[in-house]
Amino acid sequence: MRTEDFSFSLPEDLIAQQPAERRGESRLMVLDRASGLLSHSSVARLADCLEQGTLMVFNDSRVRKARIYGQALDTGARTEFLLLKRSPSGAWEAVCTKLKRQRRGRRYAFPEGMSAEVLGYGDSEGGERPDTVLLTFSPPITEDYLERFGHVPLPPYIKRADGPEDDERYQTVYSREVGSAACPTAGLHFTDDIFASLDAKGVRRTSVTLHVGLGTFLPVRTENIEGHAMHEEEYSVPEATAAAVTDAKAEGRPVLAVGTTSLRTLESAWSEGEGLRPGAGSTRIFIYPGYRFKAVDRLFTNFHTPQSTLLMLVSAFAGREAILGAYAEAVRERYRFFSYGDAMLIK
DSSP: OBGGGGGGOOOOBBBBBBBBSSTTEEEEEEOOTTTOOOOEEGGGGGGGGGGTTTTEEOOOOEEOOOOOEEEETOOOOEEEEEEEEEEETTTTTETTTGGGOOTTTTTOOEEEEEEEHHHEOOOOOOEEEEEEEEEEEEEEHHHHHHHHBBBBOOOTTTTTTOOHHHHHHOOTTTOOEEEEEEEOOOGGGGGHHHHHHHHTTEEEEEEEEOOOHHHHHOOOOBBGGGGOOOOOOEEEEOOOOOOHHHHHHHHTEEEEEEEEHHHHHHHEEEEEEEOOOOOEEEEEEEEEOOOOOOSSSSSEEOOOOOOOHHHHHHHHHHHHHHHHHHHHHHHHOOOOOOOTEEEEEEE
């Protein structure tokens, strides 16, 4: 399959630059896979769209203020770094501006006397080109430092600087485990009131953790999608979640993944004959049309960028033609797209 087969036309003014005025007030498109029918609702009325006994699985990863700015000591150039994950040695893998100009030994100055040295390139896509650099910080960088001097890692299609309101609105209300370099944004819609309505309907809830990194948001650069290599992301599945998902599947109750990261975790941790495996793991799973889903029956998600692995995933779940048709309808109805945009339920 060709990457260009997952393109669609999107007016720039439909890319949400701000969250909804109040959390939970976004629109909801509902796609019924069996009939192909589309309907329109709101996230606040999600419970009306779900069957009693549905098990919803959320990703409770919390976004760190992972974007920091350093000044190169040799050239004085200001460089933006997005910290992805810390290695056991203490070095950080990061993406940065001017990536091809980085070289081993280059040093950067950061606020409050913090410095960093480039150790070399990190992971690479298909072993062909570097996507990240490795940095070592002196003194070692801490979460407290990032809270004070880091910036909320808003995606590049949001054409503004992060502000104080993003500290709250670019986090889910249930986030717990710090470690993501981007928000699992399907969860941004949920509020205590929505949870109360789901509880009243008899919908059950549980969670996994997948720390969002390059595996989720790196663009596809290959002509054919089969040539794209996913980056590794770490996840964990609690014992209670593994039991809840395994029981739901055995009892014929739908498992609804909230967001593509929850879905990728569930599909990665599922074992035929055993059910969902608890514990920590890592995944490079790349889901595109032709994939056979094993753990997930429903998907709640946002609208995704053209030619992205996330659009390919939802196309695998509902069918490429159905998804592109739904996206065309969303454009006609002026839905808001991407991280701060509206939502979609695929049943």
